[in-house]
Amino acid sequence: MKNIFTYLLFIFLIVALYGFAFSFAQSKGIDAKKVFESQKCNACHMVTTAGITSKKKDAVDLSTVGSTYKADFLAKYIKKDAKIKDMAHKVAFKGTDEEQTLLVKWLASLKKK
Numbered sequence: 001m002k003n004i005f006t007y008l009l010f011i012f013l014i015v016a017l018y019g020f021a022f023s024f025a026q027s028k029g030i031d032a033k034k035v036f037e038s039q040k041c042n043a044c045h046m047v048t049t050a051g052i053t054s055k056k057k058d059a060v061d062l063s064t065v066g067s068t069y070k071a072d073f074l075a076k077y078i079k080k081d082a083k084i085k086d087m088a089h090k091v092a093f094k095g096t097d098e099e100q101t102l103l104v105k106w107l108a109s110l111k112k113k
């Protein structure tokens, strides 16, 4: 009887851990990509490594942008509070702070292999 209880507890733990890891992975990757698309970043950018394409022919690929810039800089840059080579970004980010954090964290994680 005690064995069955331990066994069930074990199964329950595995399921709980799996669910937790899964939802964590989702909020890290998929949601940031959704923000990227809902904020129309893909009108001018592609992220080939994440399967995001753009209709624009000379779109700037952000696949390795995390190797060049850190999250806090990117956060300012997409809000036009920081410049790259004396140039502000074309558009200012219009999403919520939460979306911005999610997006720049994801962008900063895109690094050269």
Ligand code: HEC
Pocket (backbone or CB within 6 Å): 036, 039, 040, 041, 042, 043, 044, 045, 060, 062, 065, 068, 074, 077, 078, 084, 087, 089, 090, 091, 093, 103, 107
């Ligand atoms: C209207 C077109 C346009 C839109 C929309 C746009 N960008 Fe850009 N973005 C550009 C251009 C053009 C550059 C390149 C500037 C340069 O290199 O001189 C750029 C550069 C960048 C860079 C720096 C890349 C590098 O390596 O220098 C980042 C990061 C970036 N954009 C993020 C975003 C994000 C995030 C969004 C969505 C919120 C977005 N952009 C939407 C046009 C756009």
